[in-house]
Amino acid sequence: MAKTARPASEAGPRPGHELSNDRLLAMYRVMAFARAIDERCLSLQRQGRIGFYVPASGQEAAQIGCAAALTDDDWLFPAYRELGLALWRGVTFRTLMDQFLGTSADRLKGRQMPNHYGYRERNLVVASSPIGTQITHAVGAAMAMQRRRAPQVSATFFGDGATSSNDFHAGMNFAGVYRTPTIFFCQNNQWAISLPRERQTRSATLAQKAEAYGFPGVVVDGTDIHAVFDAVATARERAVAGEGPTLIEAQVYRFGPHSTSDDPHRYRSDADLAEWKRRDPILRLREELQNSGTLTETGESELQDAIRREISETIAAAEGAPPIDPATLFDDTFAQRTPRLEEERAEFERLVREGVIRP
Amino acid sequence: MTEMTLVQAVNRGLFEAMRQDPDVLVLGEDVGVDGGVFRATDGLINAYGAERVIDTPLSETGIVGTAIGMALYGLKPVAEIQFLDFIYPAFDQIVSELAKFRFRSGGQYPCHVVIRAPYGGGIKGGVYHSQSTEAYFCHTAGLKVVIPSTPADAKGLLLTAIHDEDPVMFFEPKRIYRTATGEVPDGDHRVPFGQARTVREGEHVSIFAYGAMVPLASEAAAALARDGISAEIIDLRTLVPLDEAAAIASVEKTGRAVVVHEAARFCGFGAELSAILAEKAFYSLKSPVLRVTGYDTPFPYALENVYLPSAARIEAAARTVVREG
Ligand SMILES: Cc1ncc(C[n+]2csc(CCOP(=O)(O)OP(=O)(O)O)c2C)c(N)n1
Ligand SMILES: [Mg+2]
DSSP, X not given: OOEEOOXXXXXXXXXXXXXXXXXXXXXXXXXHHHHHHHHHHHHHHHTTSSSOOOOOTTOHHHHHHHHHTSOTTXXXXXXXXXXXXXXXXXXXXXXXXXXXXXXXXXTTTTOSOTTOOOBGGGTBOOOOSSTTHHHHHHHHHHHXXXXXXXXXXXXXXXXXXXXXXXXXXXXXXXXXXHTOSEEEEEEEOSEETTEEHHHHOSSSOSTTHHHHHTSOEEEEEXXXXXXHHHHHHHHHHHHHTTOOOEEEEEEOOOOSOSSTTOOGGGTOOHHHHHHHHTTOHHHHHHHHHHHTTSSOHHHHHHHHHHHHHHHHHHHHHHHTSOBOOGGGGGSSSSSSOOHHHHHHHHHHHHHHHTTSOOO | OEEEEXXXXXXXXXXXXXXXXXXXXXXXXXXXTTOOTTSTTTTHHHHHOTTTEEEOOSOHHHHHHHXXXXXXXXXXXXXXXXXXXXXXXXXXXXXXXXXXXXXXXXXXXXXXXXXXXXXXXXXXXXXGSOOOOHHHHHTSTTOEEEOOOSHHHHHHHHHXXXXXXXXXXXXXXXXXXXXXXXXXXXXXXXXXXXXXXXXXXXXXXXXXXXXXXXXXXXXXXXXXXXXXXXXXXXXXXXXXXXXXXHHHHHHHHHSOEEEEEEEESTTSHHHHHHHHHHHHSGGGOSSOOEEEEEOSSOOOSTTHHHHSOOHHXXXXXXXXXXXXX
């Protein structure tokens, strides 16, 4: 049966999973950075300076608590709402801005909408938009890790809505059968666009779905970074010990719109949001750090100033970067351009010369 | 008649169908309380209730599979797939089941489901909110494939689809959801399948288009007219069944053809139409048929304007076929 991980404040984390104040401060910095990036990018989108944005606000402790409990060798298979993972893995805001803008420096060559990124050297696999498809990939990678006897795990990130997808069930089933070193990290942010969690499934918890596939599922308070870290560290230990997968349901709330194309006022009340905001993961951790004397008032305001400065400078620099070379469109469909793609590229270049296309 | 946008016409069509027939129901992701991410189903839930306007879990397989079951039982489900790009979890249900129920049961089990999906680029949607993959469905025997380009056709073709006897894939050009505006007949309004619409008559070249490419073709025709080239524009409207007679008659008149679609070129709908013209209008053709299409790459984000056909590209192709023959 799905178990609710004990709130860290009551029982405390399992031995070895305690977080030092220094570690917590490092996590807090990334969380605060993520929140500030969200706020700025939402306003950049409103001003028409980026085309689209998916905020992750409210989910920072879940994402960063999880990423911190993994090693950099573990492979992450994210969805599109995983800013905290990218930042924790060391992806710079500049790299992300180049992706949001589709500049010539964008590592994905302008191919994808903002937030759908991935960086091979960070073991952060590139995201796509279709819901749930990454889940089976994570299981396959874990099967490959087993075959190579690698001391790694794969972790996949998805929402409450994704638990209705084909790939969730296929992936959970394979993982159970092959006892793969996989962590299924579900961020239940209570909404799949306008559909509330209770209309997504009749199951009492999402975590309990693991039981049917023969492995443990746990519910954690995703606003409590200690609880998240503890649950993921435990799941990782199980995975590398050959004990198989774990499904973790981190209960959070999506503070913002689903994306900049969405108006949540059409389907949800501000009252719920206000209730959850009292458990804002960033405020919770800040208060803890202040109570332990790890973060002072001046420390906090210096941090916020530094974040603001870095964000402004990075945006200015990225906006000044040259746009992507349009001829790159014909690369990467295949390893080598086929004769047909060569022909289309030549046609495109002729149309540019003739002034028909002004890229 | 009322002036409205294309997406409002879809909405009006759904209201009208639900008013006409209590067996009509709508299901899909975010179609109820939210009114659809493009607002195509706005207000339906207030008018007809959650039993007939069903917000489903996030499962396209579930949406299409259950719609098939409802249709077998006798209802008239209109399923919405939020973006055509997300239809693939349901592909098995569509190509293996929906398209073949009537045939494989020797006619015992007709399976009349309408699947609506916004399609196409031009909204900065990148790889997965832009694709135009009508050809997969045209290639599957047993599915009708409809793509309106005007508000009046959107309503009229949708009502025809809902009252048809066969499965219908109804693809809506989301790029012109709000820019295509026009007068739409009130109440019941049907536009028959298999009849192309002549958008503009011309003598020198036939431009075949559908969906969001139709207004671009009109723009190109206006530019060509300034140089004395008279282009005829045919809006195909239904790809299956196709109005072959209209396509052939137009080419018999003009002797030249340009086929436009935003989908990739290779094995796209233009290949079929070009083949039909080669088979059935060969001796009328004065120059090779040209296609103006997306390239044979996945759909890009930052370079969508490079990828997508433009009025200028259509115009250039039309000038080429006129010059060469
Ligand atoms: C297969 C598929 N169907 C529909 C969509 C459209 N869509 C994008 S996000 C979303 C809701 C996802 O909800 P959830 O899994 O809870 O993740 P969240 O966005 O809340 O993080 C939907 C329906 C999609 N991207 N893919
Ligand atoms: Mg969600």
